[in-house]
Amino acid sequence: MSLTAVTPAIPARSVPRIGFVSLGCPKALVDSEHILSRLKAEGYEMAESYHGADLVVVNTCGFIDAAVAESLDAIGEALAENGKVIVTGCLGARDGGAFVREAHPHVLAVTGPHAADEVLQAVHAYLPRPHEPFVDLLPPQGIKLTPRHYAYLKISEGCNHHCTFCIIPHLRGTLVSYPIGSVLGEAETLLNAGVRELLVVSQDTGAYGADLRYRTGFHNGRPLKTRVAVLAQELDALGRARQAWVRLHYVYPYPHVDDLVTLMRDTAGSEGGLLPYLDMPLQHASPRLLKAMQRPAAPEKVIDRIRAWRRALPSLTLRSTFIVGFPGETEDDFSTLLQFLDEAQLDRVGAFAYSPVEGAAANALPDAVPEEIKQERLARFMEAQAEISARRLQNKIGLTMTVLVDQLAEAKQGRKKTVIALARSAADAPEIDGLVQIADGHHLQPGAFVKVNIEAATEHDLIGRVG
Ligand code: SF4
Numbered sequence: 466m467s468l469t470a471v472t473p474a475i476p477a478r479s480v481p482r483i484g485f486v487s488l489g490c491p492k493a494l495v496d497s498e499h500i501l502s503r504l505k506a507e508g509y510e511m512a513e514s515y516h517g518a519d520l521v522v523v524n525t526c527g528f529i530d531a532a533v534a535e536s537l538d539a540i541g542e543a544l545a546e547n548g549k550v551i552v553t554g555c556l557g558a559r560d561g562g563a564f565v566r567e568a569h570p571h572v573l574a575v576t577g578p579h580a581a582d583e584v585l586q587a588v589h590a591y592l593p594r595p596h597e598p599f600v601d602l603l604p605p606q607g608i609k610l611t612p613r614h615y616a617y618l619k620i621s622e623g624c625n626h627h628c629t630f631c632i633i634p635h636l637r638g639t640l641v642s643y644p645i646g647s648v649l650g651e652a653e654t655l656l657n658a659g660v661r662e663l664l665v666v667s668q669d670t671g672a673y674g675a676d677l678r679y680r681t682g683f684h685n686g687r688p689l690k691t692r693v694a695v696l697a698q699e700l701d702a703l704g705r706a707r708q709a710w711v712r713l714h715y716v717y718p719y720p721h722v723d724d725l726v727t728l729m730r731d732t733a734g735s736e737g738g739l740l741p742y743l744d745m746p747l748q749h750a751s752p753r754l755l756k757a758m759q760r761p762a763a764p765e766k767v768i769d770r771i772r773a774w775r776r777a778l779p780s781l782t783l784r785s786t787f788i789v790g791f792p793g794e795t796e797d798d799f800s801t802l803l804q805f806l807d808e809a810q811l812d813r814v815g816a817f818a819y820s821p822v823e824g825a826a827a828n829a830l831p832d833a834v835p836e837e838i839k840q841e842r843l844a845r846f847m848e849a850q851a852e853i854s855a856r857r858l859q860n861k862i863g864l865t866m867t868v869l870v871d872q873l874a875e876a877k878q879g880r881k882k883t884v885i886a887l888a889r890s891a892a893d894a895p896e897i898d899g900l901v902q903i904a905d906g907h908h909l910q911p912g913a914f915v916k917v918n919i920e921a922a923t924e925h926d927l928i929g930r931v932g
């Protein structure tokens with residue numbers, strides 16, 4: 466068995482070297498080229514012999530029995546000659562990787578075909594990429610516009626729904642879920658870079674993997690279904706291992722969200738991991754209007770579902786957004802919405818007066834609501850929610866809670882200026898929810914977790930002292 470020679474000359478400097486065995490059809494060969502190109506771009510060198518390699522990648526074939534045997538032999542030879550082996554390709558996908566692992570339990574990682582991202586992750590895990598000052602102008606986590614201690618983790622692009630007020634599916638296309646291995650790899654990179662809170666975002670987080678028919682992906686050689694519950698479980702484990710929070714946004718109330726709440730309940734009280742927090746854009750509560758909006762998820766069951774979630778997990782924070790003044794909204798529809806708000810007792814709510822978006826189907830709907838009525842309903846809606854929010858925050862006075870410090874800020878106490886810390890609890894996403902003001906937090910660093918005794922509350926914020 467010979468290794469694919471990629472670089473004719475081996476430079477004198479010490480750089481990590483990878484041996485590559487490429488088997489199978491032209492499609493597998495293209496996969497090999499793709500992986501090799503990326504490894505080379507990252508500064509790895511290719512080895513011409515097993516002994517000159519720090520690690521060997523074997524791209525396998527699993528088409529017929531002879532190809533399976535040849536692939537297993539190649540893996541065995543690489544293990545015997547080198548010892549550090551990552552397996553990729555068609556044979557790697559058999560039984561979710563178990564077939565290869567049964568024959569060769571000592572391989573470092575196994576992925577399926579077309580899995581360059583996963584192979585690169587596995588290589589990084591066992592043979593860190595070389596530092597190249599002329600190439601590595603970026604930090605591993607890339608350029609981030611958020612503060613250092615939190616980051617958004619995008620898991621998919623596009624959307625399969627056709628909400629009549631929205632043009633995102635026209636702009637960004639239908640749902641394309643990112644491979645679960647890449648998402649988890651990015652999460653690890655961010656956590657390694659010091660991120661203390663991952664904010665999972667997409668257009669429809671609950672639908673993650675539906676476009677891929679929930680196919681099996683790989684992370685560090687482990688087969689994982691591309692499903693939101695699996696992703697949440699893995700992110701929870703990563704978050705707990707690194708003491709970082711994981712927060713889910715844009716989760717529609719599909720039935721399988723019950724599984725996410727169960728996971729949150731099972732992990733509640735851990736240091737880090739999945740937060741008991743759901744950001745669930747509902748947009749309205751009147752069945753007639755939701756139909757006109759063509760919203761996903763049936764509205765009738767939402768209250769029942771919220772009650773069941775709260776019974777299972779009383780610490781669950783529910784956030785939502787609503788549109789008032791959608792075309793055709795009557796005073797009755799609006800009353801239904803206010804009644805829903807009263808029954809749901811959501812913790813955090815954002816609301817907008819409907820405004821037409823160029824190209825949206827809703828523009829063609831009759832019975833536009835006059836602007837002054839929209840604004841008047843928006844004010845009534847926000848007033849009703851402010852009372853609910855204030856009441857719910859009052860219930861937190863006397864609690865001790867873990868918060869994440871965002872920044873220090875100047876505050877006035879009478880005539881005196883003082884420095885306080887602004888932080889967030891598990892119930893507060895950055896930018897959209899409230900804050901926890903720490904009156905004696907002048908010594909705290911952004912990105913630090915700290916326990917705070919809650920002493921007072923305003924409509925949207927809590928006020929406390931370091932516990
Ligand atoms: S509003 Fe509707 S169509 Fe637009 S992104 Fe959300 S679910 Fe998709």
